[in-house]
Amino acid sequence: xxxxxxxxxxxxxxxxxxxxxxxxxxxxxxxxxxxxxxxxxxxxxxxxxxxxxxxxxxxxxxxxxxxxxxxxxxxxxxxxxxxxxxxxxxxxxxxxxxxxxxxxxxxxxxxxxxxxxxxxxxxxxxxxxxxxxxxxxxxxxxxxxxxxxxxxxxxxxxxxxxxxxxxxxxxxxxxxxxxxxxxxxxxxxxxxxxxxxxxxxxxxxxxxxxxxxxxxxxxxxxxxxxxxxxxxxxxxxxxxxxxxxxxxxxxxxxxxxx
Amino acid sequence: xxxxxxxxxxxxxxxxxxxxxxxxxxxxxxxxxxxxxxxxxxxxxxxxxxxxxxxxxxxxxxxxxxxxxxxxxxxxxxxxxxxxxxxxxxxxxxxxxxxxxxxxxxxxxxxxxxxxxxxxxxxxxxxxxxxxxxxxxxxxxxxxxxxxxxxxxxxxxxxxxxxxxxxxxxxxxxxxxxxxxxxxxxxxxxxxxxxxxxxxxxxxxxxxxxxxxxxxxxxxxxxxxxxxxxxxxxxxxxxxxxxxxxxxxxxxxxxxxxxxxxxxxxxxxxxxxxxxxxxxxxxxxxxxxxxxxxxxxxxxxxxxxxxxxxxxxxxxxxxxxxxxxxxxxxxxxxxxxxxxxxxxxxxxxxxxxxxxxxxxxxxxxxxxxx
Numbered sequence: 001x002x003x004x005x006x007x008x009x010x011x012x013x014x015x016x017x018x019x020x021x022x023x024x025x026x027x028x029x030x031x032x033x034x035x036x037x038x039x040x041x042x043x044x045x046x047x048x049x050x051x052x053x054x055x056x057x058x059x060x061x062x063x064x065x066x067x068x069x070x071x072x073x074x075x076x077x078x079x080x081x082x083x084x085x086x087x088x089x090x091x092x093x094x095x096x097x098x099x100x101x102x103x104x105x106x107x108x109x110x111x112x113x114x115x116x117x118x119x120x121x122x123x124x125x126x127x128x129x130x131x132x133x134x135x136x137x138x139x140x141x142x143x144x145x146x147x148x149x150x151x152x153x154x155x156x157x158x159x160x161x162x163x164x165x166x167x168x169x170x171x172x173x174x175x176x177x178x179x180x181x182x183x184x185x186x187x188x189x190x191x192x193x194x195x196x197x198x199x200x201x202x203x204x205x206x207x208x209x210x211x212x213x214x215x216x217x218x219x220x221x222x223x224x225x226x227x228x229x230x231x232x233x234x235x236x237x238x239x240x241x242x243x244x245x246x247x248x249x250x251x252x253x254x255x256x257x258x
Numbered sequence: 259x260x261x262x263x264x265x266x267x268x269x270x271x272x273x274x275x276x277x278x279x280x281x282x283x284x285x286x287x288x289x290x291x292x293x294x295x296x297x298x299x300x301x302x303x304x305x306x307x308x309x310x311x312x313x314x315x316x317x318x319x320x321x322x323x324x325x326x327x328x329x330x331x332x333x334x335x336x337x338x339x340x341x342x343x344x345x346x347x348x349x350x351x352x353x354x355x356x357x358x359x360x361x362x363x364x365x366x367x368x369x370x371x372x373x374x375x376x377x378x379x380x381x382x383x384x385x386x387x388x389x390x391x392x393x394x395x396x397x398x399x400x401x402x403x404x405x406x407x408x409x410x411x412x413x414x415x416x417x418x419x420x421x422x423x424x425x426x427x428x429x430x431x432x433x434x435x436x437x438x439x440x441x442x443x444x445x446x447x448x449x450x451x452x453x454x455x456x457x458x459x460x461x462x463x464x465x466x467x468x469x470x471x472x473x474x475x476x477x478x479x480x481x482x483x484x485x486x487x488x489x490x491x492x493x494x495x496x497x498x499x500x501x502x503x504x505x506x507x508x509x510x511x512x513x514x515x516x517x518x519x520x521x522x523x524x525x526x527x528x529x530x531x532x533x534x535x536x537x538x539x540x541x542x543x544x545x546x547x548x549x550x551x552x553x554x555x556x557x558x559x560x561x562x563x564x565x566x567x568x569x570x571x572x573x574x575x576x577x578x579x580x581x582x583x584x585x586x587x588x589x590x591x592x593x594x595x596x597x598x599x600x601x602x603x604x605x606x607x608x609x610x611x612x613x614x615x616x617x618x619x620x621x622x623x624x625x626x627x628x
Contacts, residue, residue, distance in 0.1 A: 022327020024617045046410075049380060049623040073475075073625065075508045082628040102508040105549050158324045211323045 003234060005179060005201050007148050008095075008127040010066060014039045015196065016226040017068070017181065018219065019206025021047070022158075026060040028215055033062050036219035041065050042097050042204065044072040045087050058092065068129065070097040077116035084121050096121060097151070097183075098130045107157045111138045115145065122146035131183050134168035136175060143178040149201065150176060151183040158207040160187025163195055173199045189218075189225030196229025197237055260464045261501050265442065265494065273300070273490050280304035289317050294546050299496050302542035303489050311538060318544040318570045325548055329619040331573040332609065333381040333413075333553075336370055337582045338362050338401055342387030344454035346440070348482065348518055351387040353454070360582040361392055367401050373586040375408040377577055377606035380623035382409045383436060388417035388456055395423045399430045406431035411625035413476065417455065418465035424472035431627060435469035437462065438480040438514070442494035446486045466502055475625075476510040477502060478553060483531045483539075484518035492539045496546055503547065512551030512573070515539050519557050519599050533562055537569070544570035556602040563602055567616060576609035578602075 004011040017040040023029035033041055041061050049056055061067055069087040074080035077100065084096045098121065100113040114130045115138055121128045127148045132138060134152035142150050152169050155161035163169060163182060173180045179201030186192050192203045205222050212218035277300065285307045288298035301307060302314065339361035342351040350357070362370065374382065382405060386393040398416055405412050413434025414427060424435065441447050444459050451457040466477045479498055481491040495513055502511045517531045536558075543550060553573040554563055563574060578600055579585055604612070610620045 022329060023619060024328035025614060025619050044624075046624055046626045047621070048626075049410075051378075055378075055622075073628070079628055083626070086626070086628060104507055104510055105503055107549075160324065207324060207327065210327050 003230065007179070012039045012066075012202070014223065014226075015202035015230055016192070016223045017042065017183075017202055017204040018209060019070075019204060020044075020057060020061070021206055022210035023215060024210075026055070026057060029057075029210070030060040030062065032209055032215045032219035033065060035216045036209075036223035038219070038223065039065060040068055040095075040202075042068045042070045042206075043092070045069050045083050045090075045092065046073045048090070048092070050090065066095060067093055068095040068097050069093065070099045070131075071117075072099050072101075074098075074100050074117075075102050075113075076100060076110075077113045077120065080113070080117040081120050084117075084126055085124075088126070094125065095127045096129065098128055109133055109153070111135060115141055118142050118147050119145045129181065134165045134172060136168070136171055139172050139176050139180075143176050147178060149179040149181050151181045151204065153184040154182050154191070154195065155185030157184045159185050160208055161185050162187060162191035163198075166194075166198070169195075169200070170198055189221045192222050193225040193229035193232075196226050197232050199233055202226075260467055261498055262460050262463050264497065264501055265444075265463065268494070268497065269444070273493060274487075276300055277304045277489055280306045282306055282309065285310050286313070289314050289545050296497065296500075299542060299546040300493060302545060303492050303496075303538065307542070308534065308538060311534070311541065314538075314541040314545060315569050318541045319568050321544055321548045322568070322570050322572070326572045327619075328617055329621050330567065330571070330613050331381065331551075331621045331624055332379060332576050332606065333383055333411075333573060334374055334377075334379050334575055334577050334606070335383045335385055335415075335555075335580065336367075336374060336405075337385050337580060337584065338367065338398070339386040339389070339393040340582050341389040341392035342454075343389050343391070344387075344451065344456040346451060346454075346456065348440075348450070348485065359392075361397075362401075362583055362587065364400055364404060366583060366587050367404050369586045370583065371405050371408050374577070378622050379577070379606060380409055381411040381413070381625065383413045383415055383434070383575075385415045386417070388454065390417065390455070395419060395426055399426055402427055402430040402432050406627065410623050410627060413478070418458075418462045419468070421468040421472045424469045424474065428473040433474065433625060433627075434476040434478065435466065435474040436478040436480075436514070437465045437469070438482060438516070439463055439494075439498070440482045441485045442481060442491055442498070443486045450485060466498075467505070470502065470506040470509050474509065476512060476551070477506075478512035478514060478551065480514040480516055482516055482518060483536070484529055486529065488529060488531045488535055488539070492542065495539075496543055499543070499547055499550055503549070510551055511547075512553055513543060514553045514555065515543075516555060516557050519601070536562075537566065540566060540570045556600045559601040560604060564612065564616065567613075567618065574609065576604065577606040 018038045019042045071080040071083040098117045100110045102110045131151045139150045154163040181202045182195040182200045183204040187208045209218045288301040340351045415436040447459045551572045554571045556578040613620045
């Protein structure tokens with residue numbers, strides 16, 4: 001299969017990205033990442049403890065996996081930029097999920113501060129993935145500023161409500177010329193599949209996998225669903241209709257007659 | 259406008275009458291909602307809700323898992339000084355108690371820090387008695403600067419400060435503020451705090467807001483349960499936490515629900531608060547405020563702490579010592595020198611193993627200095 005998502009020279013065949021918070025242990029997290037064969041995993045820098053060689057979360061990310069550091073904890077652009085720079089200095093690479101949250105109740109991102117951080121970090125050669133509330137204008141600005149992808153939320157983090165922002169995300173997929181990756185709120189594989197059928201370039205899932213009774217199986221289930229959704233999208237999903245459409249057309253007898 | 263003004267609104271509100279008039283149906287209807295208003299929070303604290311604790315626990319567990327995952331933040335307290343100018347009858351550091359008074363030198367702070375950090379902990383809570391003379395802000399600031407080299411998160415639990423003073427500590431590297439009101443009942447507060455700086459109810463009550471404005475990233479509040487009517491205290495605690503969440507949405511708001519334990523002196527809890535009562539408070543708070551951090555200290559027994567872990571608790575202390583220099587300087591603290599008795603004496607490693615067995619990831623580090 002030659003269907004790759006290409007970002008910053010990296011060819012990604014598995015379009016399920018996985019977040020690494022909330023797991024019961026690092027070994028379980030590692031097994032889940034392996035079962036899903038995920039190629040991109042996000043890690044919060046605030047959780048990385050370089051002092052603990054055997055318990056450092058980075059050690060549990062399977063080797064072929066691209067680490068994407070998220071700026072969890074940042075309340076404005078300046079803090080997000082500082083976290084990104086710290087991550088780079090610590091050798092965690094330059095793939096950054098920009099997460100700027102000023103709302104601890106719903107954990108909804110601040111689009112304006114996120115956009116500012118995109119503008120700064122792109123100039124510093126980071127590969128940036130802004131997490132944002134779905135909005136066409138802001139998404140366009142992020143893309144124009146050089147974001148490698150834009151990551152609108154399906155519903156609030158951890159809510160398991162699915163793609164409640166579907167209408168807005170569909171518009172973004174149609175109009176913005178960088179990959180759209182649905183991030184947050186996906187509670188079950190069918191919802192991830194729905195995103196992929198819509199044309200989302202990838203999805204990012206964390207809570208639904210991490211807190212499942214069997215996170216390893218759930219990771220596999222999400223991975224399979226993402227693959228199915230992508231295949232369906234590529235196959236050309238038929239338009240839905242409220243009326244029946246006969247398989248044998250009534251005017252077939254006319255053939256090619258003029 | 260501050261939380262004091264909100265408190266005034268509810269000061270003479272007949273909560274007891276409302277608590278006692280709650281029906282079984284209204285309790286069930288309350289916890290089945292995703293978002294609860296204040297009235298429904300009261301329902302969950304009512305005597306009637308005691309018949310629904312199992313259902314509340316099921317709901318609280320789901321909410322906690324969804325918001326915080328299968329992980330538990332660990333921290334430990336470090337007592338810097340037990341000099342105190344107050345005479346709170348319920349506290350071991352009460353100035354009338356004839357205990358040995360100590361204050362760690364900066365070298366000693368260094369030694370304590372070294373020993374604590376060897377356990378792998380990265381979050382620390384530093385405490386002092388309430389004495390501006392013996393432990394001034396400049397001393398606390400110097401301690402924070404020393405600790406910053408070893409710990410990624412430093413919270414302070416000291417006497418209430420002005421906004422500018424909090425800002426000094428934030429600049430030095432403190433990111434968390436813990437301050438308990440003890441009791442939200444202003445009249446009872448006046449009776450319990452007869453002298454010393456602590457008798458200023460309002461200055462203490464509004465301290466969390468000053469800390470928030472000064473740039474603290476997390477704020478934890480609490481009431482010392484057993485001083486007054488616990489249902490009333492829990493109501494005000496929830497009200498206070500919600501007020502802080504609403505007004506400072508970018509700050510992590512947390513609570514603790516300590517209850518009086520035996521300590522030096524002869525204070526007896528005015529109201530006994532049972533395990534069942536504490537459980538109900540935690541469940542009601544979790545359902546009312548899904549994103550609230552809830553900490554549980556070693557005041558509680560190992561068995562009770564473990565039972566509460568899945569129900570809403572997000573932070574637990576480990577390897578705790580409640581005397582000055584108890585980690586490294588003075589190997590065996592005398593009982594009378596403790597602020598309160600510790601029920602759960604397990605080491606950090608023992609707590610870590612317990613959490614892993616229960617399917618929880620012990621989180622040692624969840625902050626960074628940026």
